Amino acid sequence: MENLLSDPDYLNYLEDFITPNRKERFLEVLQNRTKHFTVAVEDLFQLHNTSAVMRSCEVFGIQELHVVEQKYGKKIDKEIALGAEKWVDIHRYSTNQDCINDLKARGYQIIATTPHEDDCLLEDFDITKPSALFFGTERLGLSDEVLQQADGFLKIPMVGFTESLNISVSAAIILQQLSSRLRHSEIDWQLSEAELLEKRIDWTRKSIKDIDYITKKYLERVQ
Numbered sequence: 001m002e003n004l005l006s007d008p009d010y011l012n013y014l015e016d017f018i019t020p021n022r023k024e025r026f027l028e029v030l031q032n033r034t035k036h037f038t039v040a041v042e043d044l045f046q047l048h049n050t051s052a053v054m055r056s057c058e059v060f061g062i063q064e065l066h067v068v069e070q071k072y073g074k075k076i077d078k079e080i081a082l083g084a085e086k087w088v089d090i091h092r093y094s095t096n097q098d099c100i101n102d103l104k105a106r107g108y109q110i111i112a113t114t115p116h117e118d119d120c121l122l123e124d125f126d127i128t129k130p131s132a133l134f135f136g137t138e139r140l141g142l143s144d145e146v147l148q149q150a151d152g153f154l155k156i157p158m159v160g161f162t163e164s165l166n167i168s169v170s171a172a173i174i175l176q177q178l179s180s181r182l183r184h185s186e187i188d189w190q191l192s193e194a195e196l197l198e199k200r201i202d203w204t205r206k207s208i209k210d211i212d213y214i215t216k217k218y219l220e221r222v223q
Contacts, residue, residue, distance in 0.1 A: 004199075004201065004215070005032055005056050005198045005201050005202065006185050006194065006197060006198060007201070007221070009201055010201060010215075010218060011197065011201050013206060013214075013218050014204045014208065014214070014218075015219075016202065016207075017204075017208050017214060018204055018207050018208065022070070022124060022207060023204075026200055026203050026204070027162065027200075029087075029194055030058075030191065030199055030200065031118050031190065032061040032183065033061050033063045033098065033129075033190070033191050033199070034061055034062065034063060034179070034182065034189045034190060034191070035063050035064055035191065035195070036064075036130050036182060036187065036189040037062055037129075037130070037132075037133060037135070037175075037178055037182065038055065038062060038064045038065070038066065038103070038130075038132050039057055039062055039064075039066065039102050039129075039132070039133050039135065039171065039175070039181070040065075040066040040068065040099055040103065040132050040133065040134045040135070041065070041066070041067055041068065041134075041135050041167070042068045042096060042099075042134060042135065042136050042137060042142060042143060042146060043100050049166070049167050050067060050169050052168035052171075052172075053065065053135065053167065054085065054090070054119050055087055056168065056172040056175050056176075057088050057171075057175065058087050058088045059172075059175075060172075060175040060179040061175055061178055061179050061183075062088070062175060062179065063088065063191070063199070064088070064090075064091060064134055065089070065090050065091070066090075066092075066093065066102075066103065066132070067090060067091070067092050067093070068093050068094075068095065068096050068098075068099050069092055069093065069094060080190055086203075086206050087203065096143055096145045096146055097145065100145075100146065100149055101168045101170065103132040106130075107130055107134040107137060108195050109129050109130065109131050109132070109151040109152060109161075110132055110134060110146070110149055110150045110151050111125075111131045111132065111133050111134065111150065111152045111153070111154050112136075112142050112146055112147055112150040112153050112154070113133055113134060113135050113136075113142075113153075113155070113170060113171075113174060114136065114141055114142050114153060114154075114155065115149070115153075115155045116147070116153035116155070118152075118154035119154065119155045120152060120153065120154055120155070121146075121154050121155060121156075121157050122154060122155070122157065122173075122174060122177055122178075123157070123177070125154055126223045127178060127181050127182055127185060127187065128185075128187060129165045131152075133144050133154070133171075133174060133175075133178075134150070134165050135170065135171055136167070137167075150189055154174070155174055155186065156170060156174065156212060
């Protein structure tokens with residue numbers, strides 16, 4: 001399957017089974033997709049918050065979501081996600097450390113979204129570096145494990161009596177602000193040609209009902 005996800009001939013074959021409008025819509029959406037920023041959610045107890053964060057990732061063009069499942073088993077709440085699980089790549093981890101290690105290996109700086117003595121206001125955040133934005137649990141916030149290894153701290157400016165926001169609301173505000181600034185910058189934030197090809201094939205596959213049979217026919221033709 002990995003070879004097929006990088007095969008342009010396979011994509012051309014599959015695109016005969018979807019409408020031209022759907023093909024164009026995929027191209028349009030992918031032009032606004034990015035991996036420059038990614039999101040990590042830490043062991044959320046309330047399932048609907050994970051799903052809502054994933055929906056915000058999809059809406060604001062964040063291609064990957066990283067979910068730590070250290071204490072609570074997870075499944076995506078499709079009613080809240082409203083189909084976003086088809087279009088966002090979800091990476092799951094059994095521990096916070098596994099997630100941190102993977103993201104650092106990918107070249108991301110770890111950004112804790114929490115008030116901190118060294119925090120940065122949202123509008124002042126440096127968007128030039130690839131960043132993994134960590135969001136914590138509803139009850140306790142981010143763990144010490146994440147806070148101690150964070151490369152930076154980010155907070156939303158608030159002027160009311162309430163000192164915190166629901167995680168799904170916080171994620172939506174931060175992602176809208178940062179993704180908008182990113183798209184208006186000169187940073188090379190878009191997906192690479194190889195990444196675009198892979199997602200076009202992936203999304204086209206997800207749009208075809210009898211994909212296993214059609215793939216089998218393609219492989220028979222090229223072998």
